Amino acid sequence: xxxxxxxxxxxxxxxxxxxxxxxxxxxxxxxxxxxxxxxxxxxxxxxxxxxxxxxxxxxxxxxxxxxxxxxxxxxxxxxxxxxxxxxxxxxxxxxxxxxxxxxxxxxxxxxxxxxxxxxxxxxxxxxxxxxxxxxxxxxxxxxxxxxxxxxxxxxxxxxxxxxxxxxxxxxxxxxxxxxxxxxxxxxxxxxxxxxxxxxxxxxxxxxxxxxxxxxxxxxxxxxxxxxxxxxxxxxxxxxxxxxxxxxxxxxxxxxxxxxxxxxxxxxxxxxxxxxxxxxxxxxxxxxxxxxxxxxxxxxxxxxxxxxxxxxxxxxxxxxxxxxxxxxxxxxxxxxxxxxxxxxxxxxxxxxxxxxxxxxxxxxxxxxxxxxxxxxxxxxxxxxxxxxxxxxxxxxxxxxxxxxxxxxxxxxxxxxxxxxxxxxxxxxxxxxxxxxxxxxxxxxxxxxxxxxxxxxxxxxxxxxxxxxxxxxxxxxx
Amino acid sequence: xxxxxxxxxxxxxxxxxxxxxxxxxxxxxxxxxxxxxxxxxxxxxxxxxxxxxxxxxxxxxxxxxxxxxxxxxxxxxxxxxxxxxxxxxxxxxxxxxxxxxxxxxxxxxxxxxxxxxxxxxxxxxxxxxxxxxxxxxxxxxxxxxxxxxxxxxxxxxxxxxxxxxxxxxxxxxxxxxxxxxxxxxxxxxxxxxxxxxxxxxxxxxxxxxxxxxxxxxxxxxxxxxxxxxxxxxxxxxxxxxxxxxxxxxxxxxxxxx
Ligand code: SF4
Numbered sequence: 001x002x003x004x005x006x007x008x009x010x011x012x013x014x015x016x017x018x019x020x021x022x023x024x025x026x027x028x029x030x031x032x033x034x035x036x037x038x039x040x041x042x043x044x045x046x047x048x049x050x051x052x053x054x055x056x057x058x059x060x061x062x063x064x065x066x067x068x069x070x071x072x073x074x075x076x077x078x079x080x081x082x083x084x085x086x087x088x089x090x091x092x093x094x095x096x097x098x099x100x101x102x103x104x105x106x107x108x109x110x111x112x113x114x115x116x117x118x119x120x121x122x123x124x125x126x127x128x129x130x131x132x133x134x135x136x137x138x139x140x141x142x143x144x145x146x147x148x149x150x151x152x153x154x155x156x157x158x159x160x161x162x163x164x165x166x167x168x169x170x171x172x173x174x175x176x177x178x179x180x181x182x183x184x185x186x187x188x189x190x191x192x193x194x195x196x197x198x199x200x201x202x203x204x205x206x207x208x209x210x211x212x213x214x215x216x217x218x219x220x221x222x223x224x225x226x227x228x229x230x231x232x233x234x235x236x237x238x239x240x241x242x243x244x245x246x247x248x249x250x251x252x253x254x255x256x257x258x259x260x261x262x263x264x265x266x267x268x269x270x271x272x273x274x275x276x277x278x279x280x281x282x283x284x285x286x287x288x289x290x291x292x293x294x295x296x297x298x299x300x301x302x303x304x305x306x307x308x309x310x311x312x313x314x315x316x317x318x319x320x321x322x323x324x325x326x327x328x329x330x331x332x333x334x335x336x337x338x339x340x341x342x343x344x345x346x347x348x349x350x351x352x353x354x355x356x357x358x359x360x361x362x363x364x365x366x367x368x369x370x371x372x373x374x375x376x377x378x379x380x381x382x383x384x385x386x387x388x389x390x391x392x393x394x395x396x397x398x399x400x401x402x403x404x405x406x407x408x409x410x411x412x413x414x415x416x417x418x419x420x421x422x423x424x425x426x427x428x429x430x431x432x433x434x435x436x437x438x439x440x441x442x443x444x445x446x447x448x449x450x451x452x453x454x455x456x457x458x459x460x461x462x463x464x465x466x467x468x469x470x471x472x473x474x475x476x
Numbered sequence: 477x478x479x480x481x482x483x484x485x486x487x488x489x490x491x492x493x494x495x496x497x498x499x500x501x502x503x504x505x506x507x508x509x510x511x512x513x514x515x516x517x518x519x520x521x522x523x524x525x526x527x528x529x530x531x532x533x534x535x536x537x538x539x540x541x542x543x544x545x546x547x548x549x550x551x552x553x554x555x556x557x558x559x560x561x562x563x564x565x566x567x568x569x570x571x572x573x574x575x576x577x578x579x580x581x582x583x584x585x586x587x588x589x590x591x592x593x594x595x596x597x598x599x600x601x602x603x604x605x606x607x608x609x610x611x612x613x614x615x616x617x618x619x620x621x622x623x624x625x626x627x628x629x630x631x632x633x634x635x636x637x638x639x640x641x642x643x644x645x646x647x648x649x650x651x652x653x654x655x656x657x658x659x660x661x662x663x664x665x666x667x668x669x670x671x672x673x674x675x676x677x678x679x680x681x682x683x684x685x686x687x688x689x690x691x692x693x694x695x696x697x698x699x700x701x702x703x704x705x706x707x708x709x710x711x712x713x714x715x716x717x718x719x720x721x722x723x724x725x726x727x728x729x730x731x732x733x
Contacts, residue, residue, distance in 0.1 A: 018666060019666040022666045022667060022669075023666075329653045329655070330667055330671075333667055334667060365531075366660070366663055367660075367664055367667070369653050369656065369660040369661075369671070370658075371620035371624075371657065372620050372621070372624040372625070373651075373653065386570075389529065391531075392531030393531040393533050396531035396532065397532075397533070417532070424532070430518065430520070455700075458697065459704050459728055463494045463495055464495055464496060
């Protein structure tokens with residue numbers, strides 16, 4: 001096992017960023033603690049393995065059923081939403097999505113947008129685009145607010161500020177929020193955040209939110225949240241813009257209860273979230289509150305590429321619960337920022353290549369020990385390890401015509417392929433294999449005591465002096 | 477079990493062949509003690525997993541084809557490794573999904589292929605083994621593929637439970653990956669080191685004198701780390717302990733360091 005043979009040149013940035021976290025015992029400890037906590041909360045929600053299994057199977061079926069009908073459902077959703085008075089917009093790229101959202105803002109001469117938690121808005125980097133267009137974009141989810149104050153990105157799709165300790169947050173608030181003294185009392189910190197945000201909800205011209213499920217038959221946008229800020233964003237400002245990926249659709253209202261139960265139990269170990277918002281129209285005549293205008297922006301951004309391939313389509317079953325991250329032994333060690341993508345962890349590894357191309361992300365699929373913990377907990381049974389293997393195959397086979405993905409063959413190297421070809425030739429031919437392993441065992445004393453990455457942290461490997469095959473033969 | 481003895485092909489795996497032949501012997505003994513006729517087909521090499529996991533489907537398929545032919549005539553195929561058994565039992569059928577001629581053969585082989593302890597317990601119904609005596613407190617690492625692909629969890633513990641003078645003291649996180657992951661451990665050494673260090677610490681905290689497991693790759697990884705730390709904890713494949721007889725030097729301690 002020599003590192004020369006096995007070096008695939010993983011993206012240097014990823015290696016460096018992950019090493020920085022691995023070398024930081026403080027950060028490591030806080031990730032580990034948080035993930036252990038989330039894992040035990042989830043486990044407590046599913047005491048009955050059989051119930052969990054049948055619920056996961058149901059979740060998988062519902063998602064697959066709806067994905068199979070996706071094109072029709074999208075049309076149905078658009079028709080129904082339009083009928084309900086919600087305006088529907090289609091965006092193929094992040095730029096198009098930003099242009100649509102900012103276009104709505106400009107038409108209303110908007111100065112301030114308050115945002116509920118939305119990973120799709122992170123995916124399109126809406127905050128940057130808004131800022132560049134002179135529109136303030138303020139995060140109102142507590143975790144997102146903290147991350148925004150710190151000028152960082154979320155490190156987890158459900159708990160954006162999970163990498164921060166309460167002391168760091170206390171310092172951040174004292175430094176950045178006007179008139180606030182240092183306190184590391186968590187309740188006090190939450191109160192500080194709330195006070196700032198309350199005022200902003202009233203001032204804002206636009207409320208922006210994500211969508212957890214869009215129901216085609218009723219034209220309803222569902223939003224799962226715990227802080228109530230989502231409800232504020234979608235009711236207080238005069239205009240509500242929801243943005244989501246095209247895959248977040250279900251045909252029927254009755255599809256939601258099982259998915260919702262899987263989502264909250266898998267994500268935070270909650271039986272049910274504190275809030276579940278269902279938005280079906282702008283404010284109607286006679287209603288006391290609600291925005292006068294509601295928009296939905298449906299984003300593709302590589303999703304239809306995944307959709308076109310039967311196996312890769314499974315990626316789109318995701319309900320963004322984050323359980324795969326919480327249970328990933330790699331994520332737990334390196335945290336979310338190391339990945340350098342909007343979606344980190346196992347889900348990030350399988351979805352990002354469709355958004356960013358395989359070239360930029362080819363190292364993501366290899367940075368996995370394929371332990372399978374992600375696939376085991378995924379509430380909609382996405383076979384994540386299988387998809388990682390598929391992505392490796394897409395990256396490392398020679399570029400060919402009609403690839404399933406942008407960037408297919410990006411990780412291809414003639415040398416590596418030849419090494420594997422040689423390896424396979426030996427392993428396919430018992431006689432070649434016999435010679436190679438015989439040499440290995442006879443000359444095991446030649447095995448270097450330094451074996452690159454292996455011995456940097458472990459004692460060296462030594463082949464046994466006699467191969468099993470020789471010993472079995474002698475035994476007769 | 478009065479039927480005629482089962483003809484079992486022992487697929488020793490390339491790691492065992494090269495690095496730890498004792499595991500192969502232990503497996504032979506366990507299977508023979510349970511009444512099987514054991515053969516180690518001479519043409520065997522590797523299950524193809526290294527190529528498969530590296531995205532080299534073409535070469536993995538070529539190796540799989542070779543093994544499917546080689547192992548066709550046996551009642552069962554048994555491997556002292558959950559990950560190699562998983563490769564044959566779960567991934568070979570996927571490799572030939574689009575090849576009607578091979579698909580049936582791959583599935584037939586998959587159905588006859590088992591990890592060693594699960595074969596002993598689930599197929600042969602073995603309740604107890606002689607085992608090496610008076611080992612005291614040991615701990616057990618669940619290797620990922622065996623655990624998640626094949627459901628190997630209770631079987632090794634059941635057999636260990638029958639060994640006199642041995643108790644299993646569980647790790648705090650027995651199901652957490654040790655960081656081996658084949659080429660993963662050399663491509664991402666920093667992350668892998670963190671994972672195996674945590675595993676070593678977990679093992680140390682149990683107070684056990686020995687770490688057992690069912691996959692040599694993981695065991696070499698854990699042993700490599702423990703020995704590097706100067707730990708006195710011995711690392712062995714579970715078959716070595718179950719088979720009884722004299723134990724050779726633990727993994728990672730056989731050669732000079
Ligand atoms: S891939 Fe599965 S576990 Fe991961 S976020 Fe999506 S639904 Fe949750």
